[in-house]
Amino acid sequence: MTKHAALAVSAAILLAARPIETRAQNDDDPLATATRTVEELRSGFAEFRTSSETTIAELRTQVGDLETRMNRPNGGNQQNEEVTIERRAFGNFLRLGTDRMIPDEARALIVGDDTKGGYLAPAEFQTEVIRGIVEISPIRQAVRVGSTSAGSVILPKLTGRPTASWVGEDEDRDETTMTYGQIEIPIHELACYIDVSLRLLEDSAINVESEIATELSQEFAVKENAAFSNGDGAKKPKGIQQIAGIAEIANGSAGVVNADKLIGMMYALPQQYRNNGSWLMNGTTLGLIRTLKDTQGNYLWQPSLQAGQPSTLLGRPVIEDPTMPNIANGTFPIMYGDFNKAYRIYDRVGMSVLRDPYTQATKGLVRFHARRRVGGGPVLTEALRKLKMA
Numbered sequence: 001m002t003k004h005a006a007l008a009v010s011a012a013i014l015l016a017a018r019p020i021e022t023r024a025q026n027d028d029d030p031l032a033t034a035t036r037t038v039e040e041l042r043s044g045f046a047e048f049r050t051s052s053e054t055t056i057a058e059l060r061t062q063v064g065d066l067e068t069r070m071n072r073p074n075g076g077n078q079q080n081e082e083v084t085i086e087r088r089a090f091g092n093f094l095r096l097g098t099d100r101m102i103p104d105e106a107r108a109l110i111v112g113d114d115t116k117g118g119y120l121a122p123a124e125f126q127t128e129v130i131r132g133i134v135e136i137s138p139i140r141q142a143v144r145v146g147s148t149s150a151g152s153v154i155l156p157k158l159t160g161r162p163t164a165s166w167v168g169e170d171e172d173r174d175e176t177t178m179t180y181g182q183i184e185i186p187i188h189e190l191a192c193y194i195d196v197s198l199r200l201l202e203d204s205a206i207n208v209e210s211e212i213a214t215e216l217s218q219e220f221a222v223k224e225n226a227a228f229s230n231g232d233g234a235k236k237p238k239g240i241q242q243i244a245g246i247a248e249i250a251n252g253s254a255g256v257v258n259a260d261k262l263i264g265m266m267y268a269l270p271q272q273y274r275n276n277g278s279w280l281m282n283g284t285t286l287g288l289i290r291t292l293k294d295t296q297g298n299y300l301w302q303p304s305l306q307a308g309q310p311s312t313l314l315g316r317p318v319i320e321d322p323t324m325p326n327i328a329n330g331t332f333p334i335m336y337g338d339f340n341k342a343y344r345i346y347d348r349v350g351m352s353v354l355r356d357p358y359t360q361a362t363k364g365l366v367r368f369h370a371r372r373r374v375g376g377g378p379v380l381t382e383a384l385r386k387l388k389m390a
Contacts, residue, residue, distance in 0.1 A: 132217025
């Protein structure tokens with residue numbers, strides 16, 4: 001074999017031993033790469049869609065739960081729903097009585113046991129009742145209100161002011177002293193009872209505490225306002241109309257209010273009381289006052305232009321008190337002054353409620369006896385003026 005033939009045979013052997021490359025075995029094939037990319041995108045989108053649908057379903061569930069809570073009596077406020085054990089015990093006491101309460105709640109209720117019978121209402125319940133009384137009673141809105149745990153409130157009163165005098169170089173100086181007296185405001189007891197049906201107590205959808213608080217607010221407000229306005233001081237507070245020593249302004253007519261006298265009545269007060277003063281009258285008198293005009297034909301009474309603000313008479317607020325007398329000869333239908341400085345109200349801490357399931361049992365009712373203690377009285381009569389019809 002020649003040299004050239006041997007080289008040709010060797011080359012053929014080498015070519016036969018080398019594997020043949022195909023299109024499918026080429027990793028750098030563009031079509032295969034594109035195919036794999038599309039499959040990866042399709043798989044990723046499918047996973048994203050599944051995850052999104054799950055998230056949307058969870059959000060819908062949360063929104064549904066939120067709407068359910070918002071439709072509840074407390075508007076879904078979790079802070080409001082977390083009540084103290086004392087208030088929960090008091091609510092169950094109203095519904096069930098002490099015999100059907102669990103031991104923990106019964107112990108929490110006994111802590112507030114009143115020595116005169118009944119159970120002390122929790123602070124939240126008392127606040128709701130007091131708030132309702134303030135909204136109803138016009139006198140409470142005008143005067144200063146405080147609280148006490150004593151049987152009476154004693155306030156110091158300045159009865160003598162220090163005096164100074166002009167003196168010469170060698171003349172004796174007069175003694176300057178301040179003298180004080182005392183004003184005592186006794187605390188009186190106010191009691192009432194209400195009957196609640198067993199069906200109302202058994203209905204868990206009804207807020208029993210709110211219903212009872214509303215009824216107590218109505219009853220206490222009517223009685224308290226009558227006493228604060230016209231009470232005679234016998235087992236009740238002395239009312240503003242019964243305060244002795246208030247300066248009188250004669251109207252000059254028995255049946256028609258004199259507009260000039262109202263102006264004089266207002267400016268008869270010292271400036272520190274006048275600028276914070278309010279008018280006090282009943283609805284009938286207010287209706288007549290609204291027709292009064294000045295010399296230029298302008299109404300003295302001006303309606304409020306802003307919601308929640310009182311109407312004014314000569315620029316000062318008007319308080320409507322139904323217990324004030326009507327316009328008649330010898331009456332005092334209108335008062336003006338700084339009631340916040342002239343009169344004080346003190347609420348004694350604590351209000352007790354007694355559940356009586358027996359008295360009205362044949363009628364399907366449970367009777368609740370409530371009692372609270374409150375006092376009121378004048379402290380500064382010089383801050384008031386009243387109009388006398390004559």
